[in-house]
Amino acid sequence: MSALGYAAVDGWVVTKRNLTKIKRLPDLLIFSTIQPIMFVLLFAYVFGGAIKIEGVNYREYLMAGIFTQTVAFGAAITSIGLADDLQKGVIDRFRSLPMSRSAVLVGRTTSDLLNNGLVVIVMSICGLLVGWRIHTDVARGIAGFALLFAFGYAMSWISATIGLSVKSVEVAQSAGFIWLFPLTFLSNAFISTDQLTPWLQKVADWNPISSIVLALRDLWGNSAQGAMRGHGFPAEHPIELSVLWILAILAVFLPLSIAKYRRAASR
Amino acid sequence: MAGKLSGGRPTLAAVTAAIEVERLVKLYHDVHALDGLDLEVPEGTVLGLLGPNGAGKTTCVRILATLLKPDSGRAAIRGVDVARHPQEVRRMIGLSGQYAAVDEYLTGFENLVMIGRLYHLGRKESRARAADLLERFDLTGAANRPTKTYSGGMRRRLDLAGALVARPPVIFLDEPTTGLDPHSRLGLWDTIGDRVRQGVTLLLTTQYMEEADQLADDIVVLDRGVAIARGTPDELKGRIGGERLEVAVVRRDDLAAVASILKGVGTGEPTVDQEGRRVAVPVADRVAALTEAVRQLDAADVELADIEVRRPTLDDVFLQLTGHAATEETTGGEGGKA
Known part of the structure; x- marks a missing residue:
């Protein structure tokens, strides 16, 4: 078998191992689903009355933002999983085996992607119940979800780099998540960037989260119009920019985390 | 991959030692974890690396198991340099560490099958090998339980079995019984003596004189990254008194x-x-x-x-050989009282 073939097989063996944990510890999935459902309900019913975006139903506007935030936070569990494996010495065992050097990371990011997929399905049902609809066609609807998962997968590799750097579950639990709060809130996920002061507006417009969210809204027909979309290049080419962001994140963090893994020492 | 095997390195026939270590140096923040260590372990023998915490035992094993790069010096497994050809070395070694690195959510069977597949044994062979090893390590009854439910001794046995999955000719056991109660320790010694060392080359690290005495053909006493004594267990005991x-x-x-x-x-x-x-x-x-x-x-x-x-404790060995005691916490309660 070729090196690439082994990389795929080894990656799948590790993925299966990680999925077994979800199967044996279902609470994990239940609690990672409760939070986004809570967010949908809180924003739809508590903030929904206070936040007005002209020309669009706020609950529909909101869903792309919540999806993106959830997937970004969901990707952060990659850092916890890897830190846990490092701490328990499992990575030492893996590194002493003649397996592909990328398999542990490919396996971890893949199982977290599937985990994210389940959460998104539950959220979609919840969104449909509060009145969210896809107004375009099937192809654009699917393209939206594909973009969402691609973004989640790319975020997992950032998270992998963090997990291999901090080396302890306790630190990963905060280091893996803390930066996501400003990243997801300083964007168009819950508000229109048009409502921000000029310099914050600039930051929020160029925030990759905003590009993904806007791309999803465009693909699903949930977008606001005019200045409420955002400003300048990011507002005009959200899909292209989203794809570029995803590729850029992968180009930097995929090799970086594999390099970290090769040198990873648990203690 | 196979073509790389003839890359100008000595052939197996010309190599006598399964493990060779020459002037190995490893620094951690300017402190020498290893300071010019030399070792030679002939095929089919058991070497015990004896020393307190911080002596450099684990660092040595980690370098030999390709987990860590040395700062200088050379280490080779059956003539293959560990730093230059790590992937080839990994095919020849099995590692069982002091922390029992088994996945707690997988069953014993699933753990061993996973390791087999990652050694690229194939699905069928991996399953057969896992069933066989569980039988040999008295874990068949617990084969389909997640290892979370295992006792400390059972986890160590499973971890040991993991090191044997691909029948590697060279095995490293890093403090295999540290943290176990005396009963489990005795059981594990039997397991290692009967089922692990058969026909393989074994390097084992330990803080217990008794353990090295039980299991090793030769002992190297490590202190602060250098070997301060070598010999058979009897020779060493002769030097420090029985x-x-x-x-x-x-x-x-x-x-x-x-x-x-x-x-x-x-x-x-x-x-x-x-x-x-x-x-x-x-x-x-x-x-x-x-x-x-x-x-x-x-x-x-x-x-x-x-x-x-x-019985002579590690402290006795150290007092005799170095004039200073091994650190307090490493020697508690190992003085086999009668």
């Missing part, structure tokens, strides 16, 4: 009588500690010596404060 019978008395007047009785049961001259009211003598057979001593001391109407047979 077991000692120690008697403490209530009345100082009895010391002379005790000394003459112990001279009769021991293999050397007794030493008398007037201040501590103790007499000690080296003995060959601990049970016979203790029985005989108690009988004669009782007949002589000596009132005893304490009597024990002490």
